[in-house]
Amino acid sequence: MNTPMLDQFEQHTAAFQQVILDKQTEIEAWFRAKWHQHTPPFYGSVDIRNAGYKMSSIDMNLFPGGFNNLNSDFLATAVIAAQDAVERACPTAKSILLVPENHTRNTFYLQNVYALSKILEAAGFEVRIGSLNPEITEATAFTTALDNELVLEPLTRVGERLQLADGFNPCLVLLNNDLSAGVPELLQGLDQVVLPPLKGGWTTRRKTQHFAAYDQVAAEFAQVIGIDEWDINPYFEQASGINFHEREGEDQLAEVVQRLLDKIQAKYDEKGIQDTPFVIVKADAGTYGMGVMSVKSADEVRKLNRKNRNKMAVIKEGLEVSEVIVQEGIYTYEKVGEAVSEPVVYMMDRFVIGGFYRVNEARGIDENLNATGMRFIPMDQEIPYQSEDADKRRYAQWNTLGVADRESPANCEDNRLYVYGVMARLSLLAAAIELE
Amino acid sequence: MNTPMLDQFEQHTAAFQQVILDKQTEIEAWFRAKWHQHTPPFYGSVDIRNAGYKMSSIDMNLFPGGFNNLNSDFLATAVIAAQDAVERACPTAKSILLVPENHTRNTFYLQNVYALSKILEAAGFEVRIGSLNPEITEATAFTTALDNELVLEPLTRVGERLQLADGFNPCLVLLNNDLSAGVPELLQGLDQVVLPPLKGGWTTRRKTQHFAAYDQVAAEFAQVIGIDEWDINPYFEQASGINFHEREGEDQLAEVVQRLLDKIQAKYDEKGIQDTPFVIVKADAGTYGMGVMSVKSADEVRKLNRKNRNKMAVIKEGLEVSEVIVQEGIYTYEKVGEAVSEPVVYMMDRFVIGGFYRVNEARGIDENLNATGMRFIPMDQEIPYQSEDADKRRYAQWNTLGVADRESPANCEDNRLYVYGVMARLSLLAAAIELE
Numbered sequence: 001m002n003t004p005m006l007d008q009f010e011q012h013t014a015a016f017q018q019v020i021l022d023k024q025t026e027i028e029a030w031f032r033a034k035w036h037q038h039t040p041p042f043y044g045s046v047d048i049r050n051a052g053y054k055m056s057s058i059d060m061n062l063f064p065g066g067f068n069n070l071n072s073d074f075l076a077t078a079v080i081a082a083q084d085a086v087e088r089a090c091p092t093a094k095s096i097l098l099v100p101e102n103h104t105r106n107t108f109y110l111q112n113v114y115a116l117s118k119i120l121e122a123a124g125f126e127v128r129i130g131s132l133n134p135e136i137t138e139a140t141a142f143t144t145a146l147d148n149e150l151v152l153e154p155l156t157r158v159g160e161r162l163q164l165a166d167g168f169n170p171c172l173v174l175l176n177n178d179l180s181a182g183v184p185e186l187l188q189g190l191d192q193v194v195l196p197p198l199k200g201g202w203t204t205r206r207k208t209q210h211f212a213a214y215d216q217v218a219a220e221f222a223q224v225i226g227i228d229e230w231d232i233n234p235y236f237e238q239a240s241g242i243n244f245h246e247r248e249g250e251d252q253l254a255e256v257v258q259r260l261l262d263k264i265q266a267k268y269d270e271k272g273i274q275d276t277p278f279v280i281v282k283a284d285a286g287t288y289g290m291g292v293m294s295v296k297s298a299d300e301v302r303k304l305n306r307k308n309r310n311k312m313a314v315i316k317e318g319l320e321v322s323e324v325i326v327q328e329g330i331y332t333y334e335k336v337g338e339a340v341s342e343p344v345v346y347m348m349d350r351f352v353i354g355g356f357y358r359v360n361e362a363r364g365i366d367e368n369l370n371a372t373g374m375r376f377i378p379m380d381q382e383i384p385y386q387s388e389d390a391d392k393r394r395y396a397q398w399n400t401l402g403v404a405d406r407e408s409p410a411n412c413e414d415n416r417l418y419v420y421g422v423m424a425r426l427s428l429l430a431a432a433i434e435l436e
Numbered sequence: 437m438n439t440p441m442l443d444q445f446e447q448h449t450a451a452f453q454q455v456i457l458d459k460q461t462e463i464e465a466w467f468r469a470k471w472h473q474h475t476p477p478f479y480g481s482v483d484i485r486n487a488g489y490k491m492s493s494i495d496m497n498l499f500p501g502g503f504n505n506l507n508s509d510f511l512a513t514a515v516i517a518a519q520d521a522v523e524r525a526c527p528t529a530k531s532i533l534l535v536p537e538n539h540t541r542n543t544f545y546l547q548n549v550y551a552l553s554k555i556l557e558a559a560g561f562e563v564r565i566g567s568l569n570p571e572i573t574e575a576t577a578f579t580t581a582l583d584n585e586l587v588l589e590p591l592t593r594v595g596e597r598l599q600l601a602d603g604f605n606p607c608l609v610l611l612n613n614d615l616s617a618g619v620p621e622l623l624q625g626l627d628q629v630v631l632p633p634l635k636g637g638w639t640t641r642r643k644t645q646h647f648a649a650y651d652q653v654a655a656e657f658a659q660v661i662g663i664d665e666w667d668i669n670p671y672f673e674q675a676s677g678i679n680f681h682e683r684e685g686e687d688q689l690a691e692v693v694q695r696l697l698d699k700i701q702a703k704y705d706e707k708g709i710q711d712t713p714f715v716i717v718k719a720d721a722g723t724y725g726m727g728v729m730s731v732k733s734a735d736e737v738r739k740l741n742r743k744n745r746n747k748m749a750v751i752k753e754g755l756e757v758s759e760v761i762v763q764e765g766i767y768t769y770e771k772v773g774e775a776v777s778e779p780v781v782y783m784m785d786r787f788v789i790g791g792f793y794r795v796n797e798a799r800g801i802d803e804n805l806n807a808t809g810m811r812f813i814p815m816d817q818e819i820p821y822q823s824e825d826a827d828k829r830r831y832a833q834w835n836t837l838g839v840a841d842r843e844s845p846a847n848c849e850d851n852r853l854y855v856y857g858v859m860a861r862l863s864l865l866a867a868a869i870e871l872e
Contacts, residue, residue, distance in 0.1 A: 024560055025530055025531070027560065032523060076836075087468060094461055094462075121460075122839045124461055124467075124840075402512075404558050
């Protein structure tokens with residue numbers, strides 16, 4: 001990217017941030033009114049892309065990992081948010097049963113579970129961790145990436161209660177497991193509060209449902225602040241009946257891709273944008289950055305080589321992909337140092353509690369940056385890593401929580417992160433509607 | 437203070453902090469239950485004294501100044517708390533009319549008003565400042581101690597609404613004026629929400645009412661965590677019918693002082709405490725650290741010289757003192773550097789949003805440290821000061837918000853401040869009950 005384009009990016013972003021800051025009072029009042037109508041998810045994280053002329057959340061994770069990547073200076077804020085989140089779920093809760101993913105060998109994921117449990121403990125709840133992993137047959141201590149100890153205990157079911165061996169069965173079961181492998185019988189029909197709800201898991205959830213809800217949210221928000229909805233909302237369509245292995249549904253997918261590329265080009269023409277349109281094809285029930293490709297022409301879909309077809313065909317837990325979301329790609333001109341980056345924002349209840357820039361030195365401005373999991377390495381910290389590509393994966397932790405300051409320049413770091421927080425909360429609101 | 441005593445202080449404090457940390461889950465659940473029964477005040481600050489063997493809030497300010505003294509690193513937390521506070525008061529509020537004290541020449545106080553309005557603005561509310569000061573006859577810009585601009589506008593009354601010249605009359609009127617001079621007619625019978633409520637002003641409020649409510653709170657809390665209530669609750673009594681100028685009521689006051697000193701000595705004997713009992717005599721409706729004296733014998737009350745009688749007789753706004761609270765004194769062994777200090781904790785809604793140590797190098801461990809107003813000088817910052825004694829007044833800003841960490845030593849800074857936060861919230865809860 002040359003300097004004039006970067007300048008343009010900064011100018012566009014500054015202009016957009018000025019609009020948001022000018023309307024901050026209206027925006028916050030609007031959010032407050034919305035949270036009276038819709039129950040915020042317990043927690044969530046979103047990926048944001050910012051091209052300057054357009055900015056949006058492009059993915060919303062209802063079972064966020066990576067709490068270990070958040071700046072611990074903002075722990076106090078997370079603790080307040082956690083209190084609101086738990087109290088909303090279960091006003092009398094004293095304890096929480098946390099159910100994580102099964103992969104016990106990913107010590108970075110364990111670090112995330114540790115960080116999450118620390119937030120909840122600091123908020124004044126007893127937290128114990130019940131694992132669905134059949135290999136956990138007794139309370140077992142694991143060592144996290146940063147050398148903390150995390151005890152996983154086997155889950156049992158007694159009547160309609162999920163509990164641990166000693167009968168621990170609090171009113172709140174908090175999932176940090178996205179149910180990609182289906183909803184285990186253990187979790188079905190519980191009379192405890194299960195959050196996020198089972199239907200939020202990838203067994204049933206579809207990205208297209210999220211973005212259908214986001215359409216409503218973005219349209220209304222755009223009206224509130226007087227902008228073109230497109231500025232904050234990427235086009236998308238679903239394509240189904242696909243079998244990448246067998247090359248079934250390729251033509252239909254190519255048609256969808258072409259239709260979207262044409263729509264984007266028309267909008268680029270209208271706005272005088274010089275970029276080349278691209279779309280992202282993603283498994284509609286996919287997560288962990290798996291089953292994602294960036295496409296600039298319909299032909300690319302028809303000419304997928306075996307390697308890329310395999311990559312698209314199977315996602316987390318070995319599930320076959322038959323439905324995809326084709327989503328307008330948003331260039332990311334946000335940079336950390338010389339590397340392409342995208343902001344990731346974490347929320348609990350209605351509140352932003354942290355974030356970081358996901359940085360991938362090996363990737364381009366039109367690519368998925370969430371390439372192989374959650375093994376981020378903070379830029380200023382040495383952490384042992386497990387896989388060879390981990391050394392290419394970096395994140396830059398946020399040093400502020402994005403408190404809006406109308407007296408500072410619109411484009412200062414605090415205001416930039418405030419605006420990313422607004423974008424993130426739009427997606428959070430869409431998730432609330434999606435889960436109703 | 438010699439080293440063995442300091443060691444003893446640290447040991448006592450660590451032991452008490454361990455009790456609090458061990459019961460953290462119960463404590464937080466108890467607070468949550470209490471906040472379902474009682475509405476938290478909009479905001480408040482408390483002064484805490486810590487003798488190691490005993491620790492308590494000894495004063496609760498419902499109209500806190502000094503927001504400018506809080507660590508701006510925790511602004512994000514204050515912003516969340518402010519959202520809860522305003523929403524609780526007025527769910528649809530978009531704007532706030534802030535009514536400060538009248539003293540426009542105290543630029544440090546103006547800095548406080550500026551800091552408070554920045555928190556509320558960052559929370560997404562429009563904030564305008566309406567002054568009761570008759571000298572403010574049109575919108576007037578003032579310069580704060582740190583060179584920010586603050587515009588004060590004259591208040592008017594239209595029907596049952598308090599408003600500014602252009603008709604600005606939001607549903608929430610937020611007082612940062614403690615009404616020591618009485619409740620102005622302008623504020624009476626408004627159909628807007630006025631917070632803190634008028635009865636929380638010093639026209640009607642009495643410290644003894646607060647500590648009567650605190651008695652209930654402390655007794656219940658002591659039971660929850662299994663300690664002697666005395667460990668967190670200073671004895672007190674009211675004495676009335678006093679005229680310091682005319683030396684009326686002296687004997688009665690001396691009797692109260694003697695009775696309390698005897699009670700404290702009995703408790704010290706029971707606990708094996710070597711300190712000399714003392715009491716604090718304070719105007720029951722006093723504030724700003726005015727009308728306060730430290731007394732170790734009943735004779736001291738009978739032998740007050742003219743200067744000290746004058747000091748006790750008249751408080752803020754020139755009001756005569758006829759009622760006092762005689763409160764068990766708690767030694768403060770908390771030190772910042774070599775200076776005696778007491779923790780001051782700020783809260784908004786249910787949450788601790790910051791604090792500092794009030795340090796006074798010129799004062800002793802049994803004296804009131806709030807000696808002449810709100811002109812604190814941060815230890816690491818040069819601020820122009822206005823009065824000659826200001827150079828003796830220092831505060832040390834908190835660098836953490838006191839997030840409890842059960843894996844760290846009980847006596848680490850975070851846990852120490854968490855415990856001070858618990859003490860502060862007990863007083864906040866008492867204020868909630870007091871205001872019912």
